Structure formats: C-alpha cells, structure tokens
Amino acid sequence: xxLYTYYRSTSxxxxxxxxxxxxxxxxxxxxxxxxxxxxxxxxxxYLAINPQGxxxxxxxxxxxxxxxxxxIIEYLDERYPQMPLLSQDLATxxxxxxxxxxxxxxxxxxxxxSTQNLLRQWGHDDTQxxxxxxxxxxxGLGAVEQLIGxxxxxxxxQPGMADVFLIPQLYAAERFKVSLADYPxxxxxxxxxxxxxxxxxxxxxNQPDTPEAP
Amino acid sequence: xxLYTYYRSTSxxxxxxxxxxxxxxxxxxxxxxxxxxxxxxxxxxYLAINPQGxxxxxxxxxxxxxxxxxxIIEYLDERYPQMPLLSQDLATxxxxxxxxxxxxxxxxxxxxxSTQNLLRQWGHDDTQxxxxxxxxxxxGLGAVEQLIGxxxxxxxxQPGMADVFLIPQLYAAERFKVSLADYPxxxxxxxxxxxxxxxxxxxxxNQPDTPEAP
Numbered sequence: 364x365x366l367y368t369y370y371r372s373t374s375x376x377x378x379x380x381x382x383x384x385x386x387x388x389x390x391x392x393x394x395x396x397x398x399x400x401x402x403x404x405x406x407x408x409y410l411a412i413n414p415q416g417x418x419x420x421x422x423x424x425x426x427x428x429x430x431x432x433x434x435i436i437e438y439l440d441e442r443y444p445q446m447p448l449l450s451q452d453l454a455t456x457x458x459x460x461x462x463x464x465x466x467x468x469x470x471x472x473x474x475x476x477s478t479q480n481l482l483r484q485w486g487h488d489d490t491q492x493x494x495x496x497x498x499x500x501x502x503g504l505g506a507v508e509q510l511i512g513x514x515x516x517x518x519x520x521q522p523g524m525a526d527v528f529l530i531p532q533l534y535a536a537e538r539f540k541v542s543l544a545d546y547p548x549x550x551x552x553x554x555x556x557x558x559x560x561x562x563x564x565x566x567x568x569n570q571p572d573t574p575e576a577p
Numbered sequence: 578x579x580l581y582t583y584y585r586s587t588s589x590x591x592x593x594x595x596x597x598x599x600x601x602x603x604x605x606x607x608x609x610x611x612x613x614x615x616x617x618x619x620x621x622x623y624l625a626i627n628p629q630g631x632x633x634x635x636x637x638x639x640x641x642x643x644x645x646x647x648x649i650i651e652y653l654d655e656r657y658p659q660m661p662l663l664s665q666d667l668a669t670x671x672x673x674x675x676x677x678x679x680x681x682x683x684x685x686x687x688x689x690x691s692t693q694n695l696l697r698q699w700g701h702d703d704t705q706x707x708x709x710x711x712x713x714x715x716x717g718l719g720a721v722e723q724l725i726g727x728x729x730x731x732x733x734x735q736p737g738m739a740d741v742f743l744i745p746q747l748y749a750a751e752r753f754k755v756s757l758a759d760y761p762x763x764x765x766x767x768x769x770x771x772x773x774x775x776x777x778x779x780x781x782x783n784q785p786d787t788p789e790a791p
Contacts, residue, residue, distance in 0.1 A: 414719070414720045414723040414724065415679065415683070415716075415717075415720045417683075423668065425668065427668040427671070429668070429671045429672070429675065430675050431674065431675040431678035431679060431682070432678075433647070433674060433678045433682070434671045434672075434673075434674035434675040434677075434678055435671065437670070437671070437674055438667060438668075438670065438671040438674075441667055441670070442667055453652060453655055453656055454637065454639065454641040454643070454652070456648075456651070456652065456655070457641070457643045457648045457649065457651070457652040458643070458648075459648075460645065460647060460648035460651055460652075461643065461644050461645040461648040463648075464645035464646075464647045464648055464681070465629065465645060467678070467682050468645070468647070468681050468682045468685070468686050469629070469631075469686055471682070472682050472683055472686050472687060473686060473687070473692065478687065481709070481712065485701075485705075487699075491699075495695070498695065502629075503629075505628070506628045506629045509628040510628065
C-alpha cells in the first residue's frame, strides 16, 4: 500500500495509527502542503489522485485509490480484520463512530489549514484564528469527554476507532495551545497512547517528512 | 424508534432518508433549533440526550441513544440490512463513504447554523456569510461531481449512502443560493431523488415540524 501523507496532517495521522494498529506495512508518499515551500497537493499530479487536493489518500494493494480518512479507516477495518477497530456490539459501534464523527466532522474541518487560510484571507489575525480554532476544539472535546468510558482507551482495554480519531486531535489541540485540563478521561487515554507502539510509530514526530528539529 | 429531528437540519434529513429507504417506522420528536423562538437543543433536557446539543439523535428499539448522523446511518445499515446503503465491494464502499465524508466533514460543518452564528458574532454580514457558505459547498460538490458515476444514483441503480448525504446537501445549496449548474452528474441524481418516495417522504417540506407556508 502507498499512503499519501503529510507528517502533521491529523487526518493522515489517523490513517497511520490504523495501519500501525493492524501491523500493516505501507510506503509513505509525502505530500508537502506548505505554501510557498510546497503546496504539492494543489498540483495537477496530486489532484489526479485526490480531486479535493487533501491528504491522506491510499493506494490499496488491489490498486484502488481511496480518499477521506473516515472511508479509508473503515476500508482497512473491513479488509484487514485483525485488531478490529470497532466493537461487535452494534450500539457500541455507533458510540465509537459518534466520537470519530464529532472529531472528523465537528472539530477538525473547522480548524484545518484550508479553513484557517480562508479566515486569514478575510482579514482575521493569528490571535483571532487561534480563538476560532480553540472554540471548536473545546466544544467538541467537551462532548467527547462525556461520551467515552472511564477506564482504558475510549471504549475498552484495546484502542479502536474513537482513539484513532482522538489522539491526532489532541496533537492539534496542543499545537494550537488549547488546554486539555478539563478532560480527565481524555487525558487518561492520551497517557495510554503515549506508551503504545502503534501510536508512537504514527506520531508526526516520527515520519519520513518530519522536518529536522529547529 | 424515536428520531430527534429538525425539519431543515440536513443531518436529520440524511437519517430520515435512510429510515425511509429501509421502510422503518419512527416517531419524530421535533427539536426547534431556532433562537429565540426555540433553541430547545440548548436546554438541559436535550443536552442530556445529546451533549453536543445538535440534531439528530436516535433512540433505538433497544433503548440506546445514538448521536451523529454518520454513526446513526451506519448503525441502521448494520441493524436493518434490507435495502443496503453500501455496496458489497470493499473499494466501492470506500468510494461511497468518501462522498459521504466530503459532505459530512468538509461541506456541512463549515456552513451549519453554529458556524454561521459564530461568523455573525465576529461581525460578518449576511453577504459575507453567504459567500463563506457558497465557497465550501462549491468546493466540496466539485469533488463529489468527479467521484460519482455517470448514470443512475451516485453509485448505481439504487440509492445508497452517498445519495443519503448528497440530496440534503443539495437542499442546503438551494437554500443558500449556490448554483449547481456545473455539476451535471449531481443534477441527474437530484432529478432521480425528486421522483423517489423515500426522498420525498424525508424532505424538509414534509415533516411534522415544517412551518406552514408563508
């Protein structure tokens, strides 16, 4: 498999965690989102892979090109059933997917680079953009805190889909200086993930396109 | 089943289509999102049902409370396998879910009422808000147009998950005066849905909480 990825893209990070949890090897194809240094995602060669010009995209072992991290993660879970990311219980699956959706729909798209760029084009400065980002992260994580369980990972002893979405979102929260002090359950999950090999392997600090430390 | 719904909420509309396609009866519990007339979604009684204060929420026949339309729709498809919303082919499933995610993550959250409200609080006027909404709808639908098939519904003769997400998004596009002229494939799907009983039944014009025509 080939994963079109950017080291600090949280949606790429989700897919990297899912691949690592399942022990799946892949070739990372870095796509530098930074303008003016990169913006490789806006070039015709990449738009032919993903018409949205976003990362990640996955070229499967069967040669299919898949986009959108929620769809890719569901695909990986169906295609490679080892270390399932969803419970067998239908209601629990719905709760796991609800946490994934809160993060994937109601937090991340409100603060990703394209949204921040548009806010800046509209004249908002860095302080305002950070306030915007913090608003959506705090509001979403407040709901996640109420939905996840009170021990282990989000929904049990093993990490699953909710954790795959949550941990990258916490990385973004830290990057954008959003306090996590009000979320003890989330803090517990974060501590477990920091010790877990799959989450370490997938971390933005450990990618082929991670810049040298300044 | 009980569906907490608001007639013109596009995420409620998605779930109503899925229920109708599967021929499932439910009791609609209207939640008036309008402030100051309503804002019932911000009251403690509703926040106990959905800590996000958003619609929809579904109380299942087993008594579970589910939130987040993508999670609810996956649940319905797993629990009630008649009229499946996803193909049997894994790559096609991923394409169907990718279209759902483009709409559910990259379009709708950027223009829903909470986002529009925050833009207005930040001093943007109606013209600017409409431009913001139009930007995200056009960008997302442009990608959807490239991903769906060139006959029938989005991915074949029968409607599925991609259509469940697309048709409500087109309702929102119309409401916010976004032209669909550049999307002939999407236009073809819209024409089919206008004739389909499940899509008609689920339409915002046909709900118990639909206001009388002015």
